[in-house]
Amino acid sequence: MSQRKASRAAPGFGAARRDSYSRLAVADGLYAFTVVSVLAAAAGVTDDLGDSFVLLAVSAITGSITIATRRTFVRRERPPAARVIAGLASTWASLVVTGSLVYLASGTITAVDEALFESAAGFSTVAATTVDPESLGTSMSLFRAGTQFVGGLVGLLAGVVALPRTMKGNVQIPKGRGSRADRLVPDPVIGRQRVVRLYLALAAACGFGYLVTGLGARSSLIHALTTVSTGGFSDRADSLVSAPGGAKVVATVFMLIGGMSFFVLFWLLRGNHRRFVQSPELRIYLGIIGVVTLSLLREVDGLSVGDALFTAASASSTTGLAVIDWTGFPSGAMALLLVAVATGAMGASAGSGLRVIRAWLLCLFAALEIRRQLDPRGVTLVRHGGRTLSDDELDALTGYQIAHFGLCGIGAFMLALTGDELVDSLWTAISVVSTFGPSPTMGPFGDADQLGRLGQLVMIPGMLAGRLTILPLLLAVATLQQGYRALFLGIRRLARTHR
């Protein structure tokens, strides 16, 4: 039932169906989780029956919760921003907790904190892991890749459909142009359908490409799920180092696509080639990858063009797959890679990071400041993509990004507290907040054991902020603060009553 129909139908159900955006968002997330779990269980039933049973059992529970929630609650047509953010945070948190339960119940991971980290890395599309991927059976490998696929989808739906409708200052969303059919999100329901279909189609194409180039059926499926979602998990301990050359080409192409805005991909599919080619953000995104590739070739002796392009695409799209140990590169190459990781992918894509469009607009904003100095009384504006950015948009842009930088700084400090070296702490914090994963500390294949348990726990909030913007994290902090305040007030009232 479409959202509009649901909201109209709601009064007919009387008081039985209450309004709750958050619960339905959680139900949607759990629905995706159930589908992935069932498919993973089915695929691995001949390989490891125990894992499949655990997955089926958990999916039965999550499926039941989904059905019950959808029967009990109804979604308002346009919820306020705070509810949307709360919904996203709840969805991510419930997915992470459920995912960690699967790891613990199956015995894949025995420590709670490690299970939470693995699950959070999965649903945040961070290529950092606490397990040896080659020791996992088919069902658990698929489930692990599936968590990244679901995480990428949640991030996409949040960035393309949910947040732009409710929040001011979403500079990453191009203004609607042309007919209703030419827009990716003419309304939430159609937008969601289009995003899901495009995402599935990309995964299918990527998987087919891997299969054709000789990666093997299981590995193809796993890598397809983690490439399109820009996740970076692999079923091999050395990522794609030992993969066939053709598979590396496929991975490069789909990492590039994974880092592209779904708006520009939609224009391409609709045959609007001109708008696709003229997208300034796309040009900058490809330009960054080109510059990083050339710089890597200049800085690193003996590096092939393919490996340089792969590494640059992996960094820029924040995927985290690797074909070479880049952590030993000269410091110039490492600095460029860090810039690429921090800048990240295009807005409204499965990738994360600061986002190309925001980085570009921040540069334009800095240029505006220089112009203002020369002409203090002149009217100076920031223009992008044929339109002038409003003060609200610039306010939100700079305000959020300052918070984003602050978060990276806090993350780095927390890691440094655990004993990580200064540069490594900065690298790891930026890498995790950008949902890339690997760093000089964790190595090119994202070995999170190198972080230590405290370091792993510290990085989980950074993953949430990286995947779903900093807002859900801040909301969680504010909720906690309110909770503590309520608790404190309650205790004080109780004490007074007692007296």
Next chain:
Amino acid sequence: MSKAHYRPVRQYSNRKPTGLSAPVSRIESTTLHVMGIAVAAISIGMFIGALVEWGSTNRDTAALLISGVIALGVGGVLWRVTVPGNVRARDVFSAVGWTWLVVTLVGAVPYLLGGTFDVPGIDRSGRFVNAIFESASGFSATGSTALTDFEHPGRGMMMHRQITQWYGGMGIVVLAVAVLPFLGVGGLDLMSAEAPGPSGDRLTPRVSETAKRLWATYVLFTLAVAITLVVIPGPSLYDGVAHGLTTASTGGFSPHADSIGAFNSLAVEIAIIVGMVVAGTNFSLHWRMLRGDGGAYWRDPELRAYVALLVSASALVVGLLWLDGDFSLASAARAGVFNVVALGTSTGFGSAQGGGSPGDFVLWVPAAQMVILLLMVVGASTGSTSGGIKVMRVQVLLSHSIRAIRRSQQPHAVIPVKHGRRAVREDIVSRMAGFFILYLLLVLAGIVILTVLGSGFVESIGATVGALGNMGPALGSAGPTANFTEAFNEPSRLVLALYMLIGRLEIFPILLMFAAPIRAAGDRLR
């Protein structure tokens, strides 16, 4: 000087001037005129250096005297053959930017003539680069050094080095404005372009009076620090004056390789700590205090935040060092507080007695180094002699960030950005955000350039942040007990010298110094 030589011209005005006109023989150029005065002014430091040299080691006397004569000659000629013209925005940046660049070049002449960097292993280009680097580090009050042998230059040369920082602390252009009352309204813009912080604080209606008062406060404060150091057992008169000059300017140069660590005296360290904290405070507040308004300190929200930042950072670093187990609480407190204040005020003095001692902060636990790095970015108060982004900007930007987040939940709420109890104007908030973004972009560009030029990652981060924030020591192999000749190659040192000037002038004058010449060339072509 006759008043008839100058044209009274309105700021930001292209109207033909009325009244007195300049004689045809004089060139109308604010840039060259201000530059002339500034270059002539720095010759005084060279002559003082020559005097000290003559009375002590007498090795570099001739070099300092010749340099002084050159500076006075060049400056005097520029001063006499030019008259100030229009003071539009681009002229302000041109005047300040070019003046600082030329002053840096002229300030390097004594090092070249005296052979300060004529040491084995450094070729001619290396000596030239080192001289420029040392001069830029001096005038920008940074404190990074390319000196490998502190015993080689004479005492007078070292005094010249200290005096360059003293000039740079308050600002050469502020000095020029103090003696140039005819610059009128444009003087405020010149001062603001050079002064550290978001806005020039006007103490009196007359700009030249404001400049004079700031310099008077600065001189008094320098004397106070120097006298305190001389009174304390340990430092000689020479040491007291030398360190007084670079404490008041938050420069951080010392004639000793071990910096303040050479005295190994707690009393000296405490005196320097107090001096650095005072130097990192807005000088307008000091002036108000001297006028009897002591409450101005407490009323200033920036000062409260600045002190709170230093206290909390000191407590955190001391705690981290102590918990690490390598230091006793006393040595952790001594090394921790000194280095936090030295870097939090962008002075950059060191308290280490050679590598491996408690004051060598590159050997501290990573979390303590992270605190140091944060302080290097933030800096101290606006209107002080320190570098960095400045505490006030950080306060406003935090408030701006919180507002953006609150607005995401309440899109229609009207939430002002506040500094203390005052709402900050939206255009100022926007400018501060622009400055911050530009600062970050420069840091990023600096790190990439230095690493591509072959420097290590941690050294590049520390040196870029340190140069842009005018700190002095960096991280890794460019720490407080090291020198930049060994840590960075020649191109990297030149880049860092440029970054020091960019940081000292808060970005725009150096970035925009070509705007006026380009416009003038364009006008001529048309």
